[in-house]
Amino acid sequence: MTDRRIASGVGLAVLAALPFLLQPYFLHIAIQALLLGLIYTAWGFMGRFGLVSLGHGAFMGVGAYTSALLWNLYGVTPWLGIPAGMMLAVLLALIIGYPCFHLRIVGHYFALVTLALGQVVALLIIAARDVTGGSLGMTPRAVGTSLLAFQFQDRVQFYFIALALWLAVMGARAWASRGMRRAALEAIGEDETAAEAAGINVLREKLWVFVISAAVTAAGGSIFAQYIMYLNPETVSGVGVSLQIVFAAIAGGMYSALGPTVGALLTLSLTEGLRIFFGTSFVGAANTIYGILLILFIIFMPRGILGVVEAWLARAARPQPAPAE
Amino acid sequence: MDIYLLEAVLNGVMLGGLLALLALGLNLIFGVIDVVWICYAELVMGGMYAIYWLHAIYGWPFLLACAVAIALVALFGLVLHRLIIEPILGSAPINQLLATGGMLFFLQSFATLLFGTDFRNVGIRLPIIELGDIDLSFARLLAFITAIVGAGGLYLFLARTYLGTAIRAIAQDREIMGLMGVDPRRIYLITSAIGGGLAGLAACLLVLQYDVHPFIGLTFGPITFMICVLGGLGNMFGGVIAAFIMSQIISIVGYYFSVELSYVLAFVLFIVLILIRPRGILAR
Numbered sequence: 001m002t003d004r005r006i007a008s009g010v011g012l013a014v015l016a017a018l019p020f021l022l023q024p025y026f027l028h029i030a031i032q033a034l035l036l037g038l039i040y041t042a043w044g045f046m047g048r049f050g051l052v053s054l055g056h057g058a059f060m061g062v063g064a065y066t067s068a069l070l071w072n073l074y075g076v077t078p079w080l081g082i083p084a085g086m087m088l089a090v091l092l093a094l095i096i097g098y099p100c101f102h103l104r105i106v107g108h109y110f111a112l113v114t115l116a117l118g119q120v121v122a123l124l125i126i127a128a129r130d131v132t133g134g135s136l137g138m139t140p141r142a143v144g145t146s147l148l149a150f151q152f153q154d155r156v157q158f159y160f161i162a163l164a165l166w167l168a169v170m171g172a173r174a175w176a177s178r179g180m181r182r183a184a185l186e187a188i189g190e191d192e193t194a195a196e197a198a199g200i201n202v203l204r205e206k207l208w209v210f211v212i213s214a215a216v217t218a219a220g221g222s223i224f225a226q227y228i229m230y231l232n233p234e235t236v237s238g239v240g241v242s243l244q245i246v247f248a249a250i251a252g253g254m255y256s257a258l259g260p261t262v263g264a265l266l267t268l269s270l271t272e273g274l275r276i277f278f279g280t281s282f283v284g285a286a287n288t289i290y291g292i293l294l295i296l297f298i299i300f301m302p303r304g305i306l307g308v309v310e311a312w313l314a315r316a317a318r319p320q321p322a323p324a325e
Numbered sequence: 326m327d328i329y330l331l332e333a334v335l336n337g338v339m340l341g342g343l344l345a346l347l348a349l350g351l352n353l354i355f356g357v358i359d360v361v362w363i364c365y366a367e368l369v370m371g372g373m374y375a376i377y378w379l380h381a382i383y384g385w386p387f388l389l390a391c392a393v394a395i396a397l398v399a400l401f402g403l404v405l406h407r408l409i410i411e412p413i414l415g416s417a418p419i420n421q422l423l424a425t426g427g428m429l430f431f432l433q434s435f436a437t438l439l440f441g442t443d444f445r446n447v448g449i450r451l452p453i454i455e456l457g458d459i460d461l462s463f464a465r466l467l468a469f470i471t472a473i474v475g476a477g478g479l480y481l482f483l484a485r486t487y488l489g490t491a492i493r494a495i496a497q498d499r500e501i502m503g504l505m506g507v508d509p510r511r512i513y514l515i516t517s518a519i520g521g522g523l524a525g526l527a528a529c530l531l532v533l534q535y536d537v538h539p540f541i542g543l544t545f546g547p548i549t550f551m552i553c554v555l556g557g558l559g560n561m562f563g564g565v566i567a568a569f570i571m572s573q574i575i576s577i578v579g580y581y582f583s584v585e586l587s588y589v590l591a592f593v594l595f596i597v598l599i600l601i602r603p604r605g606i607l608a609r
Contacts, residue, residue: 052419099600108361108422116592127585291431298424
């Protein structure tokens with residue numbers, strides 16, 4: 001436990017010092033990794049209990065477009081727009097989740113329902129092209145650095161905002177799945193009928209996980225758009241985004257707290273690395289490698305990179321005798 | 326009745342044929358192996374590129390190019406099962422779906438890498454049939470007929486042949502069939518090859534109507550999954566009915582409002598229907 005605390009302390013210190021050590025380009029990557037990492041963490045929060053969503057792009061899109069549209073059309077500050085987007089995402093999760101969980105729609109049926117949901121949201125964004133710009137995308141109205149508008153031109157400022165959010169999500173993840181609740185959720189992931197028989201309110205627990213995941217994803221999507229200052233149905237919603245979320249979370253290890261964030265770092269460095277080494281002429285190369293890696297991960301290490309590392313650490317630690325009291 | 330609406334309805338029927346054909350192979354695999362090939366539409370895309378390449382670039386006769394493409398996609402289906410599905414057949418079903426999701430990424434971007442994002446056309450223009458004031462595309466009619474024949478042929482194969490019976494039996498009970506002297510592994514491989522071949526067949530007809538590009542799978546993939554589930558897994562007849570329901574919605578709503586809204590409605594209907602009838606619209 002104390003080892004863990006020391007490690008966390010060192011980790012936090014490094015994270016806090018990072019913006020003063022990194023060049024702007026790498027800082028840009030770090031900010032994206034934190035924001036995408038918290039979205040992937042939100043996906044893994046439900047994925048690890050067997051609730052695989054192929055439509056998380058829907059929640060990202062709802063969050064991003066709600067706050068951006070409220071700001072552009074009505075001048076409503078993102079400080080209200082982001083919670084509004086989160087609320088819409090929660091509503092959507094309840095509308096889809098309640099009947100699904102009530103009727104025991106699980107496994108790949110649930111995945112297909114969420115896939116349809118992702119399509120609905122992406123297509124609605126495109127259909128409402130008069131306000132959203134359709135497939136061409138849109139930009140939030142820029143006002144320079146403004147706390148009210150949630151726009152910060154200084155990367156260091158945005159880094160600390162992203163870091164604070166990421167830490168909040170990590171904290172929320174730990175808080176939302178502690179003790180009995182975690183045991184209950186794991187039981188549901190193993191066998192729903194048995195969990196129900198053991199007195200677990202399966203419907204309520206699953207909804208709880210789905211709603212939190214949707215809300216965090218919406219917030220992440222909204223702030224990610226606020227950082228990039230560009231929204232496009234292809235980049236913040238749609239099937240492609242949904243599948244990227246799934247891939248990154250699984251590759252990093254959705255059962256580990258830091259796994260999805262590692263996944264975000266991995267995918268970002270893959271994309272950026274390929275872009276730098278091969279230039280833009282090598283369009284699509286990153287996804288070719290993603291695809292192969294995803295297949296290999298599912299077959300050979302379904303617990304992801306951190307899952308393998310953790311198993312390895314546990315094995316290394318086991319032969320040692322317990323320390324004397 | 327409004328003549329344009331009638332045209333929309335007829336075009337819906339034709340689109341239904343195409344969607345039914347697309348759903349056919351996926352339905353077979355979904356029903357028999359209990360695996361969702363989320364990359365199914367990307368296999369179709371691969372077939373379309375093969376035809377485009379053989380016919381438009383190397384100048385092979387169209388039908389020969391089609392035959393080779395069907396064989397290639399069937400082989401791909403077999404390899405896909407052998408290399409990716411088989412090692413994880415015992416793990417959670419969702420893992421198999423996700424692994425084929427990786428294949429989707431791979432095929433899409435590999436196509437981008439090889440062929441770029443250009444829209445490519447095989448350059449075959451089939452005539453338009455005029456029925457009074459209504460224009461019907463011959464290519465669509467062809468797809469419609471092929472879908473009906475294909476569904477019928479698959480039905481006969483499953484109902485009348487020994488292999489077909491074995492495939493249906495294994496879909497009902499995986500464990501027992503091994504004891505009955507049927508090698509499930511072999512049946513799965515054969516089913517995968519047939520599923521791939523049907524994707525190749527769909528490619529032959531799609532290539533007559535649409536330009537090939539690396540992301541064409543995203544246009545047809547999701548709606549195809551919805552149709553399979555709505556029809557009931559492994560239920561060929563249900564799949565055809567579901568395809569026609571979906572295509573009418575897309576066609577008629579598209580006529581009155583917009584194409585996007587018609588797909589939105591189709592997907593919303595899917596969500597509602599799967600909640601009301603999770604085993605498909607024809608389930609008792």
